[in-house]
Each structure stands twice: as C-alpha cells, then as structure tokens.
Amino acid sequence: MMVFFNKCVMLIMITGFLSACASQSALEKYQTKANEGDIQNQLMLAERYYFGAEGIPQDKGKAILYYRLAAEAGSDSAAFNLGIIYQQDGDFDQAVYYYEMASAANNFAAQDNLAVMYQDGAGVEKDITKAEELYLLALSNRSTYSKRNLAILYRDSQQIEKAIDMFKQLSFDPTTKDNSYKFKKAVALELMDLFLTQDNKENAYIWGTTAVLSGLFDSDIVNLAAKRTRYLAVRNALDDELKNKLSKNILQYHYKAFQQYEPAVQKYQSLIIDDEYSDLSISQLTEFTDYKAEVNKKTFASINRYKDQDDKTSRIKLALHTLKLAAYEISIGVISPQLQMAKINIEKSISILSGYSDSNLNNLKDNTKLKLSVVEIVSDYQQRLKEEQNNTK
Incomplete structure (x- = not known):
C-alpha cells in the first residue's frame, strides 16, 4: 500500500519574547536575567542563538546551553526543542531523554514525536503499543496530528x-489547515485500499468514488496511477444496479467529508435532506x-473571455476554467441542482478537449471522463430522490 503522507515531526517552537527593535543594551539586560534563572529570557536567548537573530550571532552550542537551563528549570517547550535538535542531529538517545521530559509535562508535541520514535525504533526499542499509548495521550491533550499518526500506525501494523x-x-x-481538503482526498483513497485488504468491494467502491468526486485524480499526488487502476478494477467488479444503490452512501460520505463545512452549504444546512440534497425555494x-x-466571478470572467476565441490555447483555457466551475459545483453538490450543472459543465469541457491531443491533455481527458461517469451516477440518483420526495408531498 502506497504512503500518501508521513508521520508528523514538529518544528522548533518560536516563543518570541523580544521585539525586533531591541537594543544591544536591552539584550545584555535579558542576558543577565537569563543567567539569573529567568526561564523566559533563557528561551529567548536560546532561540536567538539557534537562529542567529536580533544582534545575536548564530551559536548552536549556546542555544543548547540556554535550552538546557530552561528545561532543567521546568520548561517543557525547552525540553521539546532540545528533543527536536538532537533528533535532527541523529542523537536519538538525547532526543528521547528530552522528549520524555517534555512528555511528562503533558507537552502533546513531545508525546507525538516520542511516539514516532517508538513506532520507528529510533533511540528506543520499537514498541507499537507504547507508540499507540503516546499518540492517544497526545490526542487527549488536543494534538492536531495524533489522529493522523494513529491512523498511519494502525495501517502499517495491519x-x-x-x-x-x-x-x-x-x-x-x-476541514482545517491540519486536516485539509487535499489531505481528506488522500484519506478517501486510503480507505478504499484498506477495504480492499478485507475484500470488501462495496465499501472500497464507495470510498474510491468519493475520492473521484472530490477531485482526487485532478491533483498532483504521487503514485496515483496504481490507485486509479485499483479503483477501476473494483468499479468494474460491481454491476450497474449495485453501483446505483451505493450512490446513496457516496452522496452521504461526500457531504460529511467535503461539503458540510462549505460556507454556502452551511447557510442552507437546515434544508438538507438525509445528507443527500437540499430543497431550495x-x-x-x-x-x-x-x-x-x-x-x-474570476472563473466566470475567464469563461466569458475565452468562449468566443478559436485558438488552441484559448480553447484549452476555456475547458480548464469550465472544469474549475464544475469542481466548485460538485463541492456544494448537496444544494440541488449543482450536480446536474456540474455534469453539463464537464460535458462541455470534454467536448472542447476532444479536438486536441497530447500526453498531458489525454491524461486530463481520461480523468475528466472518469469524473463525469461518477457525477452522472450520483446526480441521477439525487434527481430520483427529489422526484420521490416531491411525489410524497
């Protein structure tokens, strides 16, 4: 199974206690306070020595000295930063020592990084159970990375x-910066592969199709060709009747993962029926x-700019902007009739692109046709649901 993302290792924390306009005399005063045991000033000096900033020359040795003073005085962020420095230097024994110190103070970043070391057996004996315990502890302390790391640990340990x-x-x-739309698209394909290991073709198809609908194959994620082949294989293994039936799950999962956090969708959330469509007046x-x-407006402006031009570059740009509009319509597809409009715009793009051919365009056309086939299935299912709902009123 291909890896889409790696375990997280946190970067040096920047606490920043001194303004950029501090004078040398002020720096000397902070140096005095740091030497007297003031933790904040020890951290400030450690950072400036580490990076070489604000009149202080870069000196890694002095940075480590002041981080150690702060760590020994009880600063978990100093201990964590020492763990980072030693891990980057390949001194895993020292990295583990300081991560453990910070972890004991409930520093979730240290708990995450220490878990990675136990998972990989770096500086400690490999221990999946210990890694899991640390990830769960970091998660309880509100780490934004632990859930991702746990998912990878469980996947890799079967x-x-x-x-x-x-x-x-x-x-x-x-959907957040740490749990981005792009990341979620990769997660959907990870789920497809996990269900394939269980020979659960229906759920593999649901998650693979959710990934296609989200635009996964429009992205630049590496190793997609093999995953696309696996998706097509599981899709071809199911008959049309079953695929139509599974459209309900695809619509629901796509809504829960990608649509419910869209501002436009949230505005009409009270009108959404079973996570499948809205019934707007x-x-x-x-x-x-x-x-x-x-x-x-920028996409519409571009479409209007290129729609009456006949040269190849303009026609291809028209197709690309039309696909961009279709992608937006899919992202809010729970608002009817956006999926139908996306279908029309994808068809327009395919028609435009059909007149041109090169390796890049051929790949784009193949992926666009694949997306169209998915949008057709789910939009037709959505329309049938609407008709049934209207007939019962």
Missing part, C-alpha cells in the same frame, strides 16, 4: 479495523445563484 475507524474520523472531522435558488456568481 490493525485494519482500527485504521478504518481512524481514517473515517479524519475524513468526517472539520425559487427565491433561495435566486439568492444562491447570485452568491455563486460572486464567489466564482
């Missing part, structure tokens, strides 16, 4: 059910159309 549960949590958790649709035009 604890498949635990890995599936943790990757699902990552997928459905709020005419006035609400008009209001939403104006919002969509404002959010995508």
Whole structure:
C-alpha cells in the first residue's frame, strides 16, 4: 500500500519574547536575567542563538546551553526543542531523554514525536503499543496530528479495523489547515485500499468514488496511477444496479467529508435532506445563484473571455476554467441542482478537449471522463430522490 503522507515531526517552537527593535543594551539586560534563572529570557536567548537573530550571532552550542537551563528549570517547550535538535542531529538517545521530559509535562508535541520514535525504533526499542499509548495521550491533550499518526500506525501494523475507524474520523472531522481538503482526498483513497485488504468491494467502491468526486485524480499526488487502476478494477467488479444503490452512501460520505463545512452549504444546512440534497425555494435558488456568481466571478470572467476565441490555447483555457466551475459545483453538490450543472459543465469541457491531443491533455481527458461517469451516477440518483420526495408531498 502506497504512503500518501508521513508521520508528523514538529518544528522548533518560536516563543518570541523580544521585539525586533531591541537594543544591544536591552539584550545584555535579558542576558543577565537569563543567567539569573529567568526561564523566559533563557528561551529567548536560546532561540536567538539557534537562529542567529536580533544582534545575536548564530551559536548552536549556546542555544543548547540556554535550552538546557530552561528545561532543567521546568520548561517543557525547552525540553521539546532540545528533543527536536538532537533528533535532527541523529542523537536519538538525547532526543528521547528530552522528549520524555517534555512528555511528562503533558507537552502533546513531545508525546507525538516520542511516539514516532517508538513506532520507528529510533533511540528506543520499537514498541507499537507504547507508540499507540503516546499518540492517544497526545490526542487527549488536543494534538492536531495524533489522529493522523494513529491512523498511519494502525495501517502499517495491519490493525485494519482500527485504521478504518481512524481514517473515517479524519475524513468526517472539520476541514482545517491540519486536516485539509487535499489531505481528506488522500484519506478517501486510503480507505478504499484498506477495504480492499478485507475484500470488501462495496465499501472500497464507495470510498474510491468519493475520492473521484472530490477531485482526487485532478491533483498532483504521487503514485496515483496504481490507485486509479485499483479503483477501476473494483468499479468494474460491481454491476450497474449495485453501483446505483451505493450512490446513496457516496452522496452521504461526500457531504460529511467535503461539503458540510462549505460556507454556502452551511447557510442552507437546515434544508438538507438525509445528507443527500437540499430543497431550495425559487427565491433561495435566486439568492444562491447570485452568491455563486460572486464567489466564482474570476472563473466566470475567464469563461466569458475565452468562449468566443478559436485558438488552441484559448480553447484549452476555456475547458480548464469550465472544469474549475464544475469542481466548485460538485463541492456544494448537496444544494440541488449543482450536480446536474456540474455534469453539463464537464460535458462541455470534454467536448472542447476532444479536438486536441497530447500526453498531458489525454491524461486530463481520461480523468475528466472518469469524473463525469461518477457525477452522472450520483446526480441521477439525487434527481430520483427529489422526484420521490416531491411525489410524497
């Protein structure tokens, strides 16, 4: 199974107690306080010596000296930073010593990094159970990385059910800088592969299709060709009736992972039916159309700029901007009729691109056709649901 992301190792913390305009005499005063045992000034000097800043020449030895003074005085951030320095230098014994010191003070970053060392057997005997305990401890201390690291640990140690549960949590958790949209797309394919190890083709198809719908194959993630082949294999193994039935799960998972945190979707969340579509009134649709035009005004402007031009470059740009608009429509596909509009725009793009051919364009056309086939299935299913809902009113 290919690795999409690595375990996290935190960087040096910057506490920043001194302004950039501090004078040399002020630095001398802080030096005096640091030597008298003031932890904040010890940290300040350690950082300046480490990076070479604000009139202090870079001196790694002095940085370590002041970090040690602060660590011995009880600063968990100083101990953590020493762990980072020694780990980067390959002195794993010292790194473990200081990570353990910071970890004992509930420094979640140290707990995460110490767990990585136990997971890899760096400076300590490899111990998956100990690594798991430390990740869970860091998670309880509100680490934003521990859930990701746990998912990788479970995956790599073949604890498949635990890995599936943790990757699902990552997928459905709020979209943030540390749990980005791009990262979640990779998570969806990780789930596909995990279900394939259990020969669970239905769930593998659901998560693989969710990844396609999210635009995974539009990205520059490495090693996608093999994953695309696996997805196509599991897709071809299922009959059309079953794939139509599984559209419900695809719509729900795509909503939970990628749509519910979109501002446009949140505005109409109370109107969303079973995580599958919203039923907006005419006035609400008009209001939403104006919002969509404002959010995508640059894309619409580009489409208008290129739509009447006949040269190859302009036509390809028109196709790309139309695909960009379709991607936005998919990202808010729970708001009907956005999936239908995405389908129309993808078809337009394919029609434009069909007149041109080179290796890059051929790859784009193949991935675009794959996305169209997915959008067709789920949008048709969504439309049937709407019709059934309207008939029961």
